[in-house]
Amino acid sequence: MKSETDLLRIENLGISFSMLGGRLEVVRGVNLRVLPGKVTALVGESGSGKSVISQSVMGILPNTAKVTGKILFTDPVDGRSTDILRLSRDGPEIRALRGSRMAKIFQEPMTSLSPLHTVGNQISEVLAIHTESTKDERRFKTEEMLGLVGFAKPSRTYDMYPFELSGGMRQRAMIAMALICRPALLIADEPTTALDVTIQAQILELLRDLQHKLNMAMLLITHDLGVVANMADEVVVIYHGEIMEAGTVGAIYRKPQHAYLKGLMAAVPHFDMKPGERLKALREVPVNSETLWAKKKPVENAPEILLSVRDLVKTYGIRKSGLFGKQDKTLVKAVDGISFDIKRGECLGLVGESGSGKTTVSKILMRAVTPDGGSVIFDDGRGKIDVLKAEGAELMQLRTRMQMVFQDPVSSLSPRMTVQNILSEPLEIHGLGDSAYRLKKVRALMQAIGLDQRFLNRYPHSFSGGQRQRIGIARALALGPQLLICDEPVSALDVSVQAQILNLLKDLQKELGLTYLFISHNLAVVDYMADRIAVMYAGRIVEIAPREIILRDPVHPYTRSLLAAIPFPDLDRPLDFDTLKANDTSNKQAWGSQFTGGTETLAPADLGGGHLVLARRNADARELRSW
Template identity: 55%
Template sequence: MTAPLLSIRDLKVDFTTDSGSFRAVDGLSLDVPAGRTVALVGESGSGKSVTAQAILQILPKVARITGGAIRLADPSGPPGGTDIAGLKADSSRMQSLRGGRIAMIFQEPMTSLSPLHTVGDQVTEALRLHADVSADRARARAIEVFERVGFPDPKRALVTYPFELSGGLRQRAMIAMALITRPALLIADEPTTALDVTTQAQILELMRELQAETGMAMLLITHDLGVVANMADDVVVMYRGRVMEAGSRDDIFRRPGHPYLKALMRAVPRFHMEAGERLTPIREVKSAVLARKAGEPHRPDPAGPLLAIEGVRKSFTLRSGWFKGKTRTINAVNGVSLELHPGRTLGLVGESGCGKTTLSKVVMRALRPDAGTVTFDDGSGRGPRDVFALKDRELKDFRRAVQFVFQDPFSSLNPRMTVYELLTEPLRIHGVGTSDERYERAKELLDMVGLDQTSLRRYPHAFSGGQRQRLGIARALALKPRVLLCDEPVSALDVSVQAQVLNLLKDLQASLGVSYLFVSHNLAVVDYIADTIAVMCRGYIVEEAPKEALFRNPAHPYTRALLAAVPEPDLDHPLDLKLLMSDRFSDPASWPEPYRLTGGAAGTMTEIEPGHFVRVSGPMLRQAA
């Protein structure tokens, strides 16, 4: 049997903090054979990323390897392989291995790429550090790699800065930097977590193709079992620093043995769930608010929609040249019309850059549209009112009635304010209640989102990602709103915490009657929480339907591509990654008739069955199958 490229035996990593020591990795053993992909799976905090940091000797200062061995097969090293655990982090030997024989793709490329240097400089630097090549040869090699990883203009990439790139292209730049040295082992730490599903599928296929070409081994760190089912040869499941289960992909998915692995699988949103079926998070969040208070008056519902968006358009003018003053216009939202009804959830899905967040900002009055109207009806009998015509008291009432839940709770919560201050700030701004009443409301809000009341004196940094998202939801509920605009509220969370937050949102809607405009790029998540789904592409709504109709009979080619791009944790439904490598499915001019949009034509929304609308440019010759 061939010796593995990487062999970890009984690895232990300890952290020493002001509050004491704890073991983040406790006796981990695994092998990564040459040319194969091993997936390291588990929730946030299970020790996956710490393991990767130990392999590269880039642990934080408070951490150290206290036991075990990390052996890497190395032609220039000793016969039994190089024991990385025995090398100093700043030794010349470790520096030659790090980035040379072992490379890594980090989770968030924007924080891993220098904003002060061009992408070309950063990628060529990686090569020149590990190979004796000239600057011209390094640039030529960088252009080859940029072309291989799918940059539309490889030569221009040399002089492009990271902030000028989309999320998908920044991740491709990270892959180019990792692969330019032709490493034997690639460590990919959550390489697609923050990407939309179509970009994720393209990155996964790219990694698989590059692995087939170069023969490199891959250690894939992820919490997404759908990605694992499509990429891994072998799987190692971690929990609190220990291996719970390990085996081939077939064994893990077809014959899971450990209760923790089974629990992870039950927490993943899936298509075709039974009516009323709930996700099962590993740790359920118990909201203390399961029904309206007996003494709290029921707010009247309007006869029509709470929110009505009619023909909204929004464009942005961008400078395309630094010195020549050239500009170009981006149509972010193109004539969007939607309705949100009381106690219901409207899911808005599409790729990054399709206009979802811009539309949400228009609804919140954070952006003024170029054309169209947004009306709000609170059921008070005054009827629908134009949101952009509201002033003074009416505007303040609207601000209370429509609240926002952000994608990244950490950046939206003031790190200098305690939880009590964060939750009561909206009440103070709007002059709601006395000091004692605000204190009671803060405790009630924590009960709503399943957090202990002792959290009131703590700061945001003391909470996990899922807990911070629950704090963001609690803050949004402080003023008893009618509508929550949820912008990718679970996209950065691992599957179990995601299940907690989705179940919590459903429970709060059932108990409080709040309505959600739920923005996401993941159709499986939207399928679980939404009643009606609108699919958005290049600023257009291309399809809208009740979720049952949309998943039973997706008509538009873009909707079908989004559905095909969601990785399911099911070996019998693999992704068609080849289909998704091209971005033609998001180009309106490349859609087949009657869906093709060319020459600025907007097409029309046509009803193909009751409540199911699809955008077409000409007559529908037949109902989409």
């Protein structure tokens, strides 16, 4: 196709950075295009060069970067082509393009928005830079755009600060800022990665609708193949700075050619997997737990229930009138009377959106948060332990039996400790063995998670995200626990690395007889890992059932909306935005009278086969199923 018809055309792009000892080449010979009014998706893992390419298009690469090739932007208004790489770095030409004709949405809206300025102030600043409009005109246009991106009260939002908005609302504000000058090209860099699945679906629908309304082209940067299938017209697959495959979305999904693309698709967990089927990670992790002490005989006559949770309640107070004013607090129930059991050797999946109370539950179980009421009993056959009241030696003993794998492997590992220090620290705290014994155990842990023992003296910053998460898992296994609480352990990882970690956790569970509480907002991941699934909403468990029941025959409207919001990497199963709107998770009125009411009017209804759903007391099971 001739370059005149391409809105954006990148030809033979090369990007390198000056480093100690020479230059590091991160992008090599990249060619891609974005057609007017169309979406081109740039797909690849972290470190593949996606974001660097987008920065080069916007002209915001750091000074250490050296760029070769061409980036041609053809403005549809006047038909004039501009090679962005030939423009002065901060000259008037690139500044006129950036923000006006080309705009970018960043991955993390909280760090991209100024905490010191109101939302309206930041959006209208773009108009002040690029237009001659008056202050009143800027406010009018800003409020109009805030309404367009889905804010119910734009005039109120205009005067709010970013911290007053939820993650999804902040991303909408970022979109409003990017689109306020009606650009011809929008670069969306992982616009939904940090969002819940239902909020992600709303943002995707919003971007799609605005793209059609404004006749805007989009360069969508993502590693989520489900998002690509629902949004893209053309797809470009990149690996280590080089294009592996490019084509229309139909050709890429129905007839993938390159081995890397096939590997990416095989690494994505999906709902059609057969029992026992494994994810195909691009790089498998060899697991050898033979030398780990956790592999021991179970206690004779041990009870079936390892952990029993009953009526947990946790309330937080939100101060209304500032630091020095009257202490007027609004009480919010983060956890509202939840109960569940975890059976020995099983994986219980706990799913729900941000703010539903999942992490608060995990912190209560680990004694990091004190609940207002309820009980947690741990029983491995050697005597019951009241988790919430354990002290002294009993608490230390409990710590060896329950451990946690955290969401963010970067912040959960000390940057000042070597891997050897990190893995031996639990052994030192509990006074287990001498230094030679601890070193032996640390080497065994490294072997169990598939990391080379030569890495023991390295620091966390020298490892990839997946390797850091494996170190976090090894630390959790150091004391030979029976129960692992995994709080979003793969949400920050690429799909191929995610497959590695999930397979590793499955292998360790099988070989060491571990029991998991697996917390996630990704139902496809939970489907792969869990035996039973509990769904949380607003501090309560609204549905709990064996995995195959809850994913194939959900009853609660919230569970249905969660399932409907998952973008499948399948062109034959597009997102159903109409169903999502009908079952809007924030609109309880759309749920039906059987599922709404206060704590006094709702109770778990038993539908048989271990399937419980939160509904009105004495609700008829057949009625609930047919809703």
